[in-house]
Amino acid sequence: MPAATSPDRAGPDEAPSTHFPRSGQRAREPLWRHVLGEQLRWLRHERGQTLIDTATRAGVSPQYLSEMERGVKEPSSEMIAAVAGALDTTLIDLTSGVAERLRTIRCMAASGPRCRAAYALAA
Template identity: 45%
Template sequence: MSTHAPNEARVIPLRPKTAPAGSGGAAGAPQRPATAPQPPEPKEPLWRDLVGDVLRRERLAQERTLKDVADEARISMPYLSELERGRKEASSEVLAAAARALGLGLGDLLSLAQEDLARHARISRLGRSPVDRGRTSPTARYDGLCLVA
């Protein structure tokens, strides 16, 4: 039988409760100094999300509907919607058709997505601590055009 009253929410903790500070924990075990929790490092965006954002941004800038662009690109409207939301990984042929329907070349579409990726990389580097900012990996810069097949 349940011990909680009906019509009341029951809270089930996802993490075990930790011993309060000063309780000593295990006998003779040294206490770790409390450190401020570090914010999680922002995730690098997926290529399909970047391309989808560019497609949506360009379509909305032209004040065009999904149906209009999908018809011109000869792809289904639900599929174009999935591309814009980053839910589908499109082939280069589909990306080229969507880009052409928006008056862009495939290179233009990929270049705009690469600019967004570079902007994201700069922002994530700025968010790191001053000590970490000086450290860069060989892949930390995005100066060229990224092509994905």
């Protein structure tokens, strides 16, 4: 994924996450819908689209798209495909991005900053 251009448009890997445990707590894996929402919002911002632009292109309401991006809704595969199309991406690219973000979160929770540096070097 391209590097983020500003702090308010951080890519999914740079986005602040509440999924990391405090000391002494066990890491909790994030829900898929939350990571999907982060990915959708990042893609939308990367493409310079507003919520209304993307929702109109996808044939969904802006409220529904907002709920998807916030991880409130568990969207159907048809809805995910519609939004992916509106963002000029494929389902495989979108879901691969979500899976990679989940791997990164797991790695960071298990190994801390050292693992994140390894991902940065691999890129």
